[in-house]
Amino acid sequence: MKEKRNFDLPVDPPVLPMLSKRVDQLPVGSEWIYEPKWDGFRALVFRDGKELLLQSRDTKPLNRYFPELVQALLEQLPERCVLDGEIVISRNGALDFDALQLRIHPAASRVKLLSQQTPASVVFFDLLAQGNRDWRETAFRERRAKLQSLLSKVKPPIHLTPATDDPELARDWFQRFEGAGFDGVIAKAKDSTYQSDKRTMFKVKHERDCDCVVAGFRWYRKGDRPAVGSLLLGLYDDSGVLQHVGVCGSFPLKKRYELVEYLKPYQKDALANHPWKGQLDEETEDGGGHRRPGGQSRWSQGKDLSWEPLRLELVAEVAYEHMQSGRFRHMAQFRRWRFDKKPEECTYEQLEVVPPEELKAIFPENQ
Known part of the structure; x- marks a missing residue:
């Protein structure tokens, strides 16, 4: 039986996430913000009081596969919010996508065991809503600043992704963090709005x-x-x-x-x-x-x-x-x-x- 959740947020599920378009080189200029590209499961998180939903990129619920994240998110996120991020597993100094895939298992006992053996983390990089406000039409520079304020005191397994407007640092990330399993670098226009299911971000990946x-x-x-x-x-x-x-x-x-x-x-x-x-x-x-x-x-x-x-x-x-x-x-x-x-x-x-x-x-x- 499908679990029923009642949300009364400015942005209610389901919502398709904003997407990225691949380019050969990072766009350069003062109008860009850069982030590492995480290699995990994309997830939108909806929290309304005691109600919480981890939604996959294709709008499927992920709660049952990551019980350790559900508890941590309820403890640390604002009472009413919608955040965009990535679920990852870090092992031995690198992201482990194979271990992450194993978490999508039909047996609840297996999921529980793996949640203890290979606990997941969630890394947030965008804000869709907070309190009674819909932030999607607000410029990304402001969404990022608000997200940073909201998550200033979070502890693992919750993280805020690093971000910079320095293209040299972004290129450094592109090289340094590949060995840790990162896919590449994402570039977002500072004045861009959150456009669901649209490829408005740019990504440079390793090849x-x-x-x-x-x-x-x-x-x-x-x-x-x-x-x-x-x-x-x-x-x-x-x-x-x-x-x-x-x-x-x-x-x-x-x-x-x-x-x-x-x-x-x-x-x-x-x-x-x-x-x-x-x-x-x-x-x-x-x-x-x-x-x-x-x-x-x-x-x-x-x-x-x-x-x-x-x-x-x-x-x-x-x-x-x-x-x-x-x-x-x-x-x-x-x-x-x-x-x-x-x-x-x-x-x-x-x-x-x-x-x-x-x-x-x-x-x-x-x-």
Whole structure:
């Protein structure tokens, strides 16, 4: 049974959050405020007396998954407010998105255990309402100042995101905090209003390139004839085992059709000696610690993850943003074929390693 909540706020749920648009370089000028881009679950928090709602980016309730945050928010937030922020988990000096994903579990007992073992934090960066006032049409510089005043005395697990109007410091954040799991830097115009579901902020994210073995592909499900949806990528580990590291996609429709013919010769006898014969859960490993594509998990939500194997002869250069737990954090982007490179040269050694920066550089105390 869905829990009923009654709110009488200037801004009542559900509300879609304001979004960001990706750019290659940070905008520079006196009219901008910069913030680190957190890698977690976006959350709008509605508090009206004893009523509190943690709302996800797609307006789903998150309360049951983060009971430790509900209690802390009720204790520390103003009686009536609506705030925008990010739920994160910090472990060993870095943000741990894998641990955060594990919190979305159907079993209440499991959620309770994980809330004790890997407690979450929430980092706020915008104000939508406070008391009887709707702040969405107020300039961001004023919303930020008010938010800073409201959260001046909060303690972990509640935090106010750092912000600066110094582009040099923002560039420093972009470099220093990547190793701690930050996605990049956000730029917000000082005079901007809060525009729900509109991409009015700007973000600069990390991107690198990597040469990967193309070990298979998935079909495109929306075309009127056979088309390739995504390419399955692999890298060899120190033991010489090909690990599944993610996919690349977002091809134009014409390219999807062309790839069908291009990949056809590499399908012949591909499964005979293919290292990924077993179709196991993408988010788990087999007994030998080997990652495989395919299989269903609670993250796939019934999606068809079946795939077609290819002989291990093709190498593709792809662009990626962030590597986490041996996999690309987001879908990679195809750049070009590398006919000058042998598949066995596609190893983890080519990846740039960024040393983690202690989160205490942002959080006032370690959690």
